[in-house]
Amino acid sequence: MKEQKITRLVIVGGGTAGWLAAGIIAAEHFVDSKINLSEHSFELTLIESPDIATIGVGEGTWPSMRSTLQKMGISETEFIRECDASFKQGTLFKGWKTGQDDVYSHPFTIPHAYAETNLAPHWQSFRDEVTFSEAVSPQTALMFKGLAPKQISTPEFAFNVNYGYHLDAGKFAEFLRRHCVKNLGVKHVRANVIGVISAENGDIESVTTDVCGDIQADLFIDCSGSRALLLGEHYGVSISPKSDILFNDTALASQVPYTEDNDAIESSTLSAAQSAGWIWDIGLPSRRGIGHVYSSSHNSEERATEELLAYIGSTVSPQAADTATIRKLNFTPGHRSKFWYKNCVAIGMAAGFIEPLEASALVLVELSAAMIADQLPANRNVMDIVARRFNEKFLYRWDRIIDFLKLHYVLSERRDTAYWRDNCDLSTIPESLSEKLGVWRHQSPWHRDAVHVDDMFPSASFQYVLYGMGFVTQQNPIGSRTDREAAKVAMKLFEENGKIAQRLVGILPSNRELIDKINTFGFQKI
């Protein structure tokens, strides 16, 4: 076998996944766009169909997006101005526990002093007086008040409390395209892929386009959306459906303008539980993105639409509900049985899709592209090894996402509809999750639970959801001397956290105020 070097990469698909992957890989390998492109050892081409509209999955990111943008050499000020972006500090879950007016927060900031002390056991005795997330993190107070995570004098990408973004996915893809083409040396081809030419070993040798001929490459990255043109249609790698665990398979999405231009912008994703699904509510500077994701086997489109419009009517205005246009999306919850096959790897919706309950879509794109960039095989011979590792890693990650999303449902006390009852049916709960729940009944999650470097959610996230939903961990009664010492330390930490929260509430502007200031002044780089 000849030692075929990997020097040419082709990305098929120009949505958020395609351009984000292009940016991440190009930033790693074409560090300086001023160097003559012919001197590069790599060539990255993105083929974008001029005919297919992008879906624009994911209007919420994780905090990881900050370093992803920074590595690409993007200015945070420009990003916020051009992508209609705002700050996200976590999620507020409404009605998940009882279906009434219960609400809890899952902030991005881990509990105070988390590295040394697990405050969860100490909070148990105060659970009736203060919510867990308020007791351990200053961020919850900021989320409920819609405050920003930083000030205008805070340098770009730095923060007072950890944050990610809400953004306009369509604008984000365009913004990334301009940056990739102008600054990172990515070649942009506008054409439809109409065929695949195979090599003798079963690899893809080239893709045939309608207007730009055949385009050869050593590695093809399939970002063509749920169709998965290369991995799905060409190679026939199928979806492993997860609808037996996570029932939601339909989304009704709408974009709703604010009533007044200076209406508050929420600094959290709002997630409001419904009869057979939940409604997302994401505040951008210029509009809100509101949608209903539900299980089509538990709810009709008509009833789901009614629930969505009722939400818009009560949280925005009856007029907004009357004029809302709704777009319907069907999806099979699940992921491909493998993501990298031969010389083809799928990213984004081509790899899989699951309800956006914890905004896992974009972070998976970031992680996938980062691994490809980091471990880009030097030649064809080692590619199969990298592919195997990639598949193992991402299958594990998908499982962890599924476990974590399912956790939100199994803790619910709601029994008002078949949907909520079915969600708690033991046969729908993965064994890996049941096992963890068993352990957590007697000890709260902490560092010992992160056994794997590829765990998607930190143990702190499990704490926030478990105790936000009212889960009870039966403590060993506190009695020994060291326990009493630890309790004293914990009381001090609770107090500190309260003081930090109070100080931050005093100095931080509202999300809207900060966005306005960014438009006027911009952030400093230092």
Add this chain to the structure above:
Amino acid sequence: MSNYVILNNTDHRDLKVITELGEAYGSNVMHAMTFPMEFRDVQSCYPILFCKDPESGQFYPTALFGFEKNQNLFLNEDGWDATYIPMMIKRHPFLIGFQADPDKGEDAKKPVVSIDMDNPRISETEGESVFTDSGDNSGYLKDSMARLEAIHRGHEHNKLFIEALLKNELLQSFTLEITLNNGSNNQLLGFYTIDEEKLHKLKAEALALLHTKGFLQAIYMIMASFSRIRPMIDKKNALLP
């Protein structure tokens, strides 16, 4: 709180302004904005650093008088002990503002002088007269107005100066660790200074550009002003019990 009103020679005819400097007149400030045009004088007395306006996040050069809020090490019972007092300190209680000037064109603006009527310097019995008996501007007011105009030009100049510094990435954050004679450690946070390493690596063209605009001299004066930190630490030590 301040209460600025537009200055005029009818309402304010008998007004006097106390020009002494001291805590009673709000001179106990830790630092104050300064401008390249006065750097030569400022650097002979005070360290020049940069800080950010909390309302806009924009940088500006500032003269340092103390190491903590409301502390001015140059103040003593006799007043402000230094050979040069920065313009932003001497401007009080006046402020320059701008009004539309339709006589001179659509976007034209004319400077107007405002005065802070709640400022403790305002008096009817002591200090400098603002207007003469005949209602003309007094020599003191003329000087004050010239200073206000200089400050106005200084703001514009600062904007360009900061732009040039940021473009060349010449600012870096700066933390001063001070150990006093009593062994206590103090940290000065939230200030920025010139990144000398980056300055030394600047290409000839970039340096020439800074030079033509007069910014290179300003940069070196800022670097020279650092020798004023030591005397301030000595003052601080002298105050220790």
